[in-house]
Amino acid sequence: AQTVTQSQPEMSVQEAETVTLSCTYDTSESDYYLFWYKQPPSRQMILVIRQEAYKQQNATENRFSVNFQKAAKSFSLKISDSQLGDAAMYFCAYRSPNSGNTPLVFGKGTRLSVIA
Amino acid sequence: NAGVMQNPRHLVRRRGQEARLRCSPMKGHSHVYWYRQLPEEGLKFMVYLQKENIIDESGMPKERFSAEFPKEGPSILRIQQVVRGDSAAYFCASSPYTGTVNYGYTFGSGTRLTVV
Numbered sequence: 161a162q163t164v165t166q167s168q169p170e171m172s173v174q175e176a177e178t179v180t181l182s183c184t185y186d187t188s189e190s191d192y193y194l195f196w197y198k199q200p201p202s203r204q205m206i207l208v209i210r211q212e213a214y215k216q217q218n219a220t221e222n223r224f225s226v227n228f229q230k231a232a233k234s235f236s237l238k239i240s241d242s243q244l245g246d247a248a249m250y251f252c253a254y255r256s257p258n259s260g261n262t263p264l265v266f267g268k269g270t271r272l273s274v275i276a
Numbered sequence: 277n278a279g280v281m282q283n284p285r286h287l288v289r290r291r292g293q294e295a296r297l298r299c300s301p302m303k304g305h306s307h308v309y310w311y312r313q314l315p316e317e318g319l320k321f322m323v324y325l326q327k328e329n330i331i332d333e334s335g336m337p338k339e340r341f342s343a344e345f346p347k348e349g350p351s352i353l354r355i356q357q358v359v360r361g362d363s364a365a366y367f368c369a370s371s372p373y374t375g376t377v378n379y380g381y382t383f384g385s386g387t388r389l390t391v392v
Contacts, residue, residue: 164318203365205319205383251318263309263332264381266318 162187162254166267173242174275180227181237181270183252191257194228194235195264199249208250211235239272247274278303280370280384281350288390295355295362297387301370308351309381310336310343313365325351358391365389 163186173179185194196208211219211228218226223243227236239246249271253264281300289295301308306327311319321335325345336343340358345351355362365388371381 166318203386203388205367205369205386263311263321263324263335264319266320268316268318 162189162192162256162265164252164254164265164267166250166252166270168270169268170271170273172273172275173239173246175244176241178238178240179242179272181239181250181252181272183235183237183267185233185235185252185254187233187254187256189256193255193257194226195253195255196224196226196235196237197251197253197266198246199251199269200245200247205251209237242274244274244276247272280305280368280382282366282368282384282387284387285385286388286390288392289358290392291359292357295358295389295391297353297355297366297368297389298350299353299368299370299384300350301368302382305370305372305382307371307381308345309369309371310351310353311367311369313367313386315364319367322353355389358389360391363389363391 165184192213194211198206198208209219209221209224211226218228223240225238249269251269252267255264256262283298308325310322312322313319323336323343324332328347340356342354365386367386368384369381
């Protein structure tokens with residue numbers, strides 16, 4: 161079974177600075193999908209960014225980018241120019257490409273604080 | 277186009293009572309997933325349903341928990357004879373059809389169940 165590990169329970173960053181959140185995963189599959197979700201205090205799960213494992217190019221979405229290292233099974237999230245609204249729990253998730261709609265496997269999350 | 281709607285947002289039950297959590301998927305979505313989030317944990321998959329069918333219930337406790345997604349109406353997650361350990365946030369997510377595996381699908385805002 162696949163597992164996702166987020167080794168940083170908490171992180172903090174100064175407003176306008178850059179922060180990187182770590183995520184590693186374990187799988188025997190060669191193709192899969194990886195996601196970062198943001199969960200603010202409202203509890204809503206918001207998709208931040210996704211990466212297909214067969215794509216070598218790292219995904220980017222405005223201030224959010226990933227560093228995908230397939231051989232190392234690492235999928236870190238970089239947030240540039242951090243804003244107060246970025247404060248939230250961030251979850252890394254893995255999804256198998258098997259046929260049908262497979263469930264997501266989540267890490268335990270990293271709580272990000274943004275300091276004004 | 278309303279998102280995934282879950283109700284109630286908060287639910288308090290005494291030990292031994294039944295809890296019924298409702299989820300209306302996004303319009304046009306025929307796949308529903310239920311996840312549970314314990315305090316300070318990531319989301320854990322419980323069950324995956326299509327209309328009138330349970331596709332994968334490998335994450336659901338064998339006793340006291342059941343789920344349905346009828347032809348008409350919302351998906352229901354039912355917990356009978358609740359215990360304090362059932363206290364958690366329960367999230368529903370939906371996706372359209374098979375083949376959208378590259379998406380992380382859309383989550384509702386969750387139902388926070390408190391068992392007293």
